[in-house]
Amino acid sequence: MIQAGDSLALWLQLLFPAACGVAVFAIPRRRLGTALLAVSSALHLCITAFFWFVPRRELALEGWLALDEIGRLFLGIVSVLFAAAAAYVVGYLSHHRLLALQNAQGDKAAAASAAERSERIFISSLLFFLSTMTLVTFCQHFELLWVAIEATTLASAPLVYFHRGPHALEATWKYLVICSFGIALALLGNFLLSIAAPAHAGGALTVSSLLSRAALLDRAWLKAAFIFLFVGYGTKMGLAPLHTWLPDAHSEAPSAVSSLLSGALLSCAFVGILRAFHVCVAAGLGSFAQGILVTFGLISMGFAAVFIIRQQDYKRMLAYSSVEHMGVLSLSVGLGGAAVFAGMLHAIGHALIKAMLFLVAGNILIAYHTKSAKAVRGVLRALPASGVLWFLGLFAITGFPPFGLFTSEFLILRFALERGRYGVAIPYLLFLSLIFIGMASVSLPMLLGEPQGAAKTHVPREWRWSILPPVALAFLALALGPHIPPFLKARIDAIAVELNTGVPGGAK
C-alpha cells in the first residue's frame, strides 16, 4: 500500500540531489557546494538504507516509478559509490584549487574565480548525475527509462570535461556522440516494443504491465525490440564492439568521476538491459535473448583481454577491465540458472572494487602527474596506503579469493561446466587468465622500485579523504567474499528467480 512516508522518501531520493544541484549552480558560495554535496550524499545513503531494511514496494505516478528488487540492488550500488566518491571529491577539489592557484600566472584573482566557477559546475553536475542515476533505478516504464539513461549521459558529460584541454575534449565528444547514437537506437527499440505490445490490450509500457500480458506480445517485434534495446543500452554499458568511448572517457575524467562512471553508470545501463531481458523471458524468448547476452559477453571479455595486455596507461587498463566485467555480467545473465545469482553478486563486487581502484589511481596520478604505467615506480614507498590498496585491488579485481569477485566468477564457471557449456567456459577461463597476466604485468612493477620523476622530489602527503573512501570500499568488497550476508542473499535470490522465470516480482 502506498504510504505518505514512502512516497515522500521516494521523491526526496529523486529530487533532493537535483534541487541541491540547482542551488549550487545558482549561488556562488565556495563552501555551499561541498556542504550540499555531503548533505545530499548522506541523505541519499540513509534513504537507500531505509528502502533496503524496511522493504516495501513504493509506487508513484501510476506505477511508472517503483522500487523493485532489481532497482533496489542497483540503487544500493549507486548510493554507496556516490557517498565514497563525494567524500573523495571534497579533498580532491581543494587540492585542485590549490594547484590552479599555484599554476596561475599573473592574475591570481581571475584564476581563483575561474577555478571556483568550474568547481561549481562540477559539483552541480555531480548532483544531477546522482539524481538521474537514481531515476534509472526507479523507472518501471520503458520510455521513461530511456529518458533517464539519456539524462545520465548529459549530466555526466561536463564531469568528463572537468580537466579541459584537447584530450578531455576529445573524450567528452566521443562519449556524447557514441552514447547518443546508441541511445537513439534504444529509442527505436522502445518504439518496436510498443508495436510488439498490442494496443487493444491496453496498459502502458511498464515492466509489470508487459509481464502480465507477456503471452499476448508479438514475438517477432519483441525480438527486434530486444536487439535494439540491447545494442543501445549495451553501448552505454560498454559492451564491445561499441565500447570505444569508454577507455577515453574513463581515463580523461577526474578519478572520482571515473569511479562513478565505471561502478555506477555502467551498472545503470545494465538495468536497462535487464528490464528488456525480463520481458523477453516472460514472453518465452528467453533462449533467444540469452544467446545474445552470452555472445556479446564473451566478445567484450575478448576485446578487454587484447587491450589490457601491453596497456601503458593504468587508467585505461582499469577502463578495459570494466569492459571485461560488463562482459562477465552479460555472460552470467545469459547463462541463466545459478549464474544469474552470481552475476548480481558480481555487479556489486565489481562496482565496489573498481570504484576503489579508480580512487587509488587518482591518488597515484596526483602524486606522479602521469598516467603512463611505465613512468610510475615505487608507489609502495611514495604512497604507502595507496600502494597497499592498489596491490589488494589488483588481486580483488582479477578474481582472487577472499574478495567477492572470486565467489561470483567461480560460481559462473562452475555453472557453465555443470551445464556442459564448454564453448563458454573455456574462452571465459582463457580471457580471465590473460587479463590477470596483463593487469599484473602492468600494475605490479608500479609498486616496487624507487620513486622517480615528480614523486621523487615532491611527494604530497596522502590526505585523509583520499584514503578513507577507498578503504571503506575495500572493506565492503572484502565482507562480500567469504560470507554473503543473509539479507543480501535473499534479495539477490529474488532477482535471480525473477530473471529466470520471468514472473513479476517484488510486489509482495
Next chain:
Amino acid sequence: MGIRNGSFVDFLLIALILGNLLLLGSSRLMSYIRICAAQGLLVSALTFILHRGEVSARIVVLVVGSAVLKAGLFPWLLIRAVRVAYIKKEIEPIVGYSASLIFGVLILALSLWLSARLPIHGKAAASFVPTAAFFTIFTGCFLIVSRTKAITQVISYLVLENGIYLFGLPFVGEAALLIELGVFLDLTVGVAVMGIIIYHISREFDSLDVKHLSTLKDWGS
C-alpha cells in the same frame, strides 16, 4: 481512423526522402542545417496529419514542440555555433558526394525492401511512413560515420532522430505526454551540450574537424 489525405502524406514523405538525398549530396554546412530544419518541420506536419482524427492536448504539444525545437531552436543553436567557430568552409567527407549519393540510392532500396517485409498493421501499412523512416535513419547513421566535422555529426544525429521519431509516429498511441516532454528535454539539453563542446573544440583547435580528436589511443602515440 485511417489516413484521409493519403496523397498529401505521400507528398510530404517524398519531400523527406528528397531531403535525405540532398543531405547526402550537399557540401555546405548552411544547407545541411536548413535541410535538417525542413525535415523537422515535415515530421511535425506529419504528426498532425497522421493523428488528425484524434486531436488532443498531447498531439498539439507534440506538433508545436517538435516544430519549435527542430525547426527553430536547434537550427538557431547550430547556426550560432557555425558563426562562432567561423566555418564557412565546405565539408570534407570521408566518402565523396557522388559515392554518398549512390550509397543513398542503395539504402533507399534497402528501406523499401525492409518495410515491405515487416509485418506492419494498421495505419502505417497504408503509407510509405516506414520506408521514409528507415531511409532517414540509415541516412543519419551513414552521415555520422562518413562526415568529419563535429557540427555535421550533430546534424546527422538530429537526422537520425527525425527518422526514429517518424518511425514511432503511427504507433505511439499510448505513450504519455510526460515521456515525450522528457524526450524533448533530453534532445534540447543534448544539442545544447554538444553546442558548448563544439565551441570548445573550435577554440582549442581553430577548427571543427573531428580528425583532431583522435589522439587518444591504446598503443604508442
